[in-house]
Amino acid sequence: QSALTQPPSVSGSPGQSVTISCTGTSSDVGSYNRVSWYQQPPGTAPKLMIYEVSNRPSGVPDRFSGSKSGNTASLTISGLQAEDEADYYCSSYTSSSTPRVVFGGGTKLTVL
Amino acid sequence: QVQLQESGPGLVKPSQTLSLTCTVSGGSISSGGYYWSWIRQHPGKGLEWIGYIYYSGSTYYNPSLKSRVTISVDTSKNQFSLKLSSVTAADTAVYYCARVSGYTRFDYWGQGTLVTVSS
Numbered sequence: 001q002s003a004l005t006q007p008p009s010v011s012g013s014p015g016q017s018v019t020i021s022c023t024g025t026s027s028d029v030g031s032y033n034r035v036s037w038y039q040q041p042p043g044t045a046p047k048l049m050i051y052e053v054s055n056r057p058s059g060v061p062d063r064f065s066g067s068k069s070g071n072t073a074s075l076t077i078s079g080l081q082a083e084d085e086a087d088y089y090c091s092s093y094t095s096s097s098t099p100r101v102v103f104g105g106g107t108k109l110t111v112l
Numbered sequence: 113q114v115q116l117q118e119s120g121p122g123l124v125k126p127s128q129t130l131s132l133t134c135t136v137s138g139g140s141i142s143s144g145g146y147y148w149s150w151i152r153q154h155p156g157k158g159l160e161w162i163g164y165i166y167y168s169g170s171t172y173y174n175p176s177l178k179s180r181v182t183i184s185v186d187t188s189k190n191q192f193s194l195k196l197s198s199v200t201a202a203d204t205a206v207y208y209c210a211r212v213s214g215y216t217r218f219d220y221w222g223q224g225t226l227v228t229v230s231s
Contacts, residue, residue: 034214091216
């Protein structure tokens, strides 16, 4: 069982917006602004899309945005495009026992 | 442009030790400022953080794997390595290496290598 909880799947039509949630605890998401999001198309390595809750690396479209409220972080993709179809993973820093990283179970985004 | 490349056996027998190396190009491990990490992904499943190492040799491991994992660094070769002992079929996965900043920003990844544990 993953430490961070994500919905198994979400879907949306081209042009629409979708939001993927990532729920943790007060030991990880709730205590640290060190939440990242990764996009993983089938058969490829993950790609960093958002770091430190809401920051985009260079080259990531501004259609991708991140936020956090309490123990839940969210990734919003606006203006959905067919190329956005992939698995998405969140991660967070946690120090519940020893400093470490936890990932979510992943969410499959389907563009209808 | 930083690039990472995993290498090592694709098949390991049960009870043996899995050994992988990640070669870094386009940047120096010894320059500091980053952790260097191993992550794995079981077939059809999510990502699991294994651990990471700083150029000085400081390491942090996933508590669930800590008793079997060793991550080491060779700055002279600009490589870092993973050893996972006493493997079982449950260790069959794609293993990725990655560069990490700010503890959780995995900004550069290798392409991944599939390791199968089977006799």
